[in-house]
Amino acid sequence: MGSFPFKSLREWMEFLEEKGELVRNKEEVDIWGDISAISRKIAREGGPAIIHENIQGYPGWRVFSDGLTTRRRQLWALDLPEVGTLEAVLERLSKEPMKPKRVEWGPCKEIKLFGDDIDLTKFPISFTGEYEATPHITAGISFLKDPETGWTNAGIRRFQLIGKNKLCNLILPFQHEAVIFSKYMKQGVSTPISIVIGADPIVYLSCMMPAPDQFDEMDYWGVFTGEALEVVKSETNDIWVPATSEIVIEGEMAPYERELEGPFPEFPGYYSGLRMCPVIHVKAITMREDAIYQNMYMGLPPSEGHNTGAFVYEVEIYRQVKPLIPEIKDVGVLSTWSLTTAVSIDKTARRRTPGLEKRLAMAVKSVKAGVMIKNLFIVDDDVDVRNLHDVLWSLSVKFQPAKDITVVTDVPGIFLDPSEPWVGHGGTYSGHSSFGIFNCTEKLAPYDEGYKRGVALPPPYSLEKIEKNISKYGL
Amino acid sequence: MIDFMKETKDQKLLADLLRNRDWLNKNLKEVQNKYSEKWVAIADEKIVSHGENPEGVKKEVEKLRSEQGVLIIRIPKGEISKPI
Numbered sequence: 275m276g277s278f279p280f281k282s283l284r285e286w287m288e289f290l291e292e293k294g295e296l297v298r299n300k301e302e303v304d305i306w307g308d309i310s311a312i313s314r315k316i317a318r319e320g321g322p323a324i325i326h327e328n329i330q331g332y333p334g335w336r337v338f339s340d341g342l343t344t345r346r347r348q349l350w351a352l353d354l355p356e357v358g359t360l361e362a363v364l365e366r367l368s369k370e371p372m373k374p375k376r377v378e379w380g381p382c383k384e385i386k387l388f389g390d391d392i393d394l395t396k397f398p399i400s401f402t403g404e405y406e407a408t409p410h411i412t413a414g415i416s417f418l419k420d421p422e423t424g425w426t427n428a429g430i431r432r433f434q435l436i437g438k439n440k441l442c443n444l445i446l447p448f449q450h451e452a453v454i455f456s457k458y459m460k461q462g463v464s465t466p467i468s469i470v471i472g473a474d475p476i477v478y479l480s481c482m483m484p485a486p487d488q489f490d491e492m493d494y495w496g497v498f499t500g501e502a503l504e505v506v507k508s509e510t511n512d513i514w515v516p517a518t519s520e521i522v523i524e525g526e527m528a529p530y531e532r533e534l535e536g537p538f539p540e541f542p543g544y545y546s547g548l549r550m551c552p553v554i555h556v557k558a559i560t561m562r563e564d565a566i567y568q569n570m571y572m573g574l575p576p577s578e579g580h581n582t583g584a585f586v587y588e589v590e591i592y593r594q595v596k597p598l599i600p601e602i603k604d605v606g607v608l609s610t611w612s613l614t615t616a617v618s619i620d621k622t623a624r625r626r627t628p629g630l631e632k633r634l635a636m637a638v639k640s641v642k643a644g645v646m647i648k649n650l651f652i653v654d655d656d657v658d659v660r661n662l663h664d665v666l667w668s669l670s671v672k673f674q675p676a677k678d679i680t681v682v683t684d685v686p687g688i689f690l691d692p693s694e695p696w697v698g699h700g701g702t703y704s705g706h707s708s709f710g711i712f713n714c715t716e717k718l719a720p721y722d723e724g725y726k727r728g729v730a731l732p733p734p735y736s737l738e739k740i741e742k743n744i745s746k747y748g749l
Numbered sequence: 750m751i752d753f754m755k756e757t758k759d760q761k762l763l764a765d766l767l768r769n770r771d772w773l774n775k776n777l778k779e780v781q782n783k784y785s786e787k788w789v790a791i792a793d794e795k796i797v798s799h800g801e802n803p804e805g806v807k808k809e810v811e812k813l814r815s816e817q818g819v820l821i822i823r824i825p826k827g828e829i830s831k832p833i
Binding site: 304305306330331332333334335391393395396405407408409435436437438444445446447452455456532533534537547548549550551552563564565 | 750751752753755757758759760763764766767770771773774777803820821822823825829830831832833
């Protein structure tokens with residue numbers, strides 16, 4: 275049985291199967307919509323991970339998805355507790371980063387394809403939305419190396435298939451990938467890139483962490499597990515990738531070549547527009563003999579992409595805000611990456627410091643991890659920030675629209691949010707948003723009479739007893 | 750075993766789509782001049798249908814789509830943004 279730390283996608287799948295959280299689908303599915311439609315249903319219903327073993331038109335291929343769709347599986351992936359998750363992550367992250375261990379060979383080298391043997395149309399790259407022009411690799415992890423410092427940046431990205439040996443890569447100016455690509459551009463040379471598809475879940479979660487500049491995301495793997503990640507050198511460049519990867523695509527991005535990218539079903543649930551983006555010329559593909567292609571559905575939330583992003587944002591917002599406002603108690607991303615988020619605040623401290631909730635809101639919006647938040651709900655610390663019923667109850671009975679909403683106008687946003695105007699011209703559009711703070715905390719005097727008897731619940735001993743013996747009641 | 754040799758119908762349809770997307774990439778300005786803010790269908794590297802909404806365009810090329818990869822896409826107006 276696979277167990278933590280999972281050292282490959284296959285170990286992770288064994289573990290999930292043992293837990294009854296992996297379905298093997300033998301019914302034929304296609305790349306044109308079936309795979310995504312199934313993932314959408316899984317995400318909406320909190321269903322299991324799935325491996326499709328019969329892909330129409332792609333004999334011998336298997337496609338895995340939804341390993342990280344539910345919070346339970348995310349916690350298993352990092353061996354974290356259900357209660358006190360954020361504190362546990364912080365404790366792990368306080369350790370020294372651990373560099374990956376370089377090894378000579380890994381299973382990702384079982385097959386090596388070069389030159390005319392490279393044909394990405396033979397890989398089951400699936401469509402996510404009906405009006406995607408050509409399909410995108412959605413669970414590809416980009417590895418780029420800084421030409422000046424040697425820093426290796428890893429991030430999960432999308433890559434549009436635009437030719438048998440060509441991909442288009444949306445790089446946005448605020449991303450680390452742009453910093454590195456720009457350095458190669460200034461030198462007038464191509465940027466080497468390696469793309470991993472299919473890896474253990476710790477690799478995926480590590481590369482989604484919003485790491486500081488010059489921090490190698492793969493060092494998080496060692497921080498989370500206490501062991502060093504084994505990496506092998508790519509065939510055509512000096513980029514080292516996880517040795518147990520299923521597929522590694524190696525290529526180069528010419529400095530000034532651009533092609534049409536998009537449309538893609540973006541995280542707000544609408545299609546992106548067309549953009550001119552860098553082109554990756556594929557130089558080599560290495561893979562396992564019976565490689566598993568990994569897919570991560572995006573588009574209209576919820577999805578595996580959204581749910582994984584939510585977890586990472588919660589960790590990062592908490593980690594970045596806690597030193598500024600220690601009274602922050604918990605963070606819950608409620609919808610659409612972090613556009614709508616709830617944070618809870620220490621109720622006792624708030625009573626001692628009127629206005630603390632607004633300070634907290636400003637801090638949340640100010641840190642890097644909170645920059646995309648558009649709607650922020652501040653709730654008391656006896657409210658579960660991830661439970662929509664609880665947050666909406668707080669909104670219903672602790673919030674007065676006339677005095678408890680604050681709107682900050684003209685703040686940076688993300689232009690993928692279709693409700694924002696596009697600011698700028700000449701192709702460098704950026705988002706322009708507003709920030710709404712919904713103070714859903716119990717009010718202080720003279721408005722507090724209704725809160726003085728406390729929240730109406732059955733007695734604590736009954737709640738505890740029922741929780742402990744829940745199965746005895748047939749529930 | 751993964752079969753890299755044989756080209757299947759799905760792979761052929763995908764290859765058609767790639768070719769049509771490539772044609773659009775090379776001829777974008779001309780296509781924009783004629784079809785900006787319209788939905789178009791591109792087959793065999795030419796516009797075979799256009800209209801105000803995707804459903805209508807899709808219906809018009811329904812038969813063709815069963816035989817080859819037809820790209821259905823909305824053509825934007827004006828300059829295409831270049832983030833980097």
